[in-house]
Amino acid sequence: MVRYEMIIDVSRCIGCYNCFLACRDEYAGNDYLPVSIAQPQSGQAWIAIQEHERGSFPKVKMSHVPVPCLHCSEASCITAATGGAVYRREDGIVLIDPKKAVGQREIVSSCPYRVIFWNEEKNVPQKCTFCAHLLDAGWNEPRCVEACPTRALIFGIADNPNSEVSKLRTAKSIEELHPEYGLKPGVNYLSLPKRFLAGEIVLADATQLPAEGVNISLRRGDQVLTTATDSYGDFEFDGLEANAEYVLSVAHPGYRHQESRLLTRNDLNVGSIVLEPLENAANTRKRGSPL
């Protein structure tokens, strides 16, 4: 028996909602018993696109995190249901039995990811099925995966070493969404949003010109990240740990070296860092100013 897995690459998601619309097209008004009954015309998102606005003006980023049911191997929805109303198939797909689950409203709140919805009219909880009815009919992937124009959703057989999901798992560092929930999801992520730090370099003796190609490094213990300013004099480090202390260093030939300690409580915009030419620094020292 195969075991299905999905990997979601957040860096590729552009928030186009094609996946959501394909899901709506498949399920709104359509029963697929025994796998699912029809989604109502509004009010449910079996794949939700969480929008994260990050940073502060003018260094702002938008990240989109698609969240379907994560088909957990230790699913809290299964434990909360009675009479086998939620079950996990051998292929890893977690399904809500539309008949057995009638009236079991508590199943909705049992999922900490909040991906189960209550169908008021039919008196039943509902959620993503990984399009089990299509997979059973020979499809290779769910409708959302097929509809994604950027291949942000990658679906396949976990146990096949040649599948794209297996290769990604080996090559890249896959992350769990909310590992603190401890549910062992069958949907995992690449490039979940972390902290970023951005700023701009200005050369004190050439303020009208962008300071391109200035080397910047960011240190935390043994880890050293490096970058250089772009043609606007801007720089950025992304993927930083939250609530961690980093040392930012700016070194440019002919200018005073600058260093500062920063704590990534939030995304950081360090603003303009003005580099003084070494000549001016020497003159400043002669005038007796503190360094």
Ligand code: SF4
């Ligand atoms: S994400 Fe929620 S609904 Fe889906 S299997 Fe896990 S606990 Fe159940």
Ligand code: SF4
């Ligand atoms: S279709 Fe793909 S790119 Fe568009 S919102 Fe869904 S996951 Fe993101």
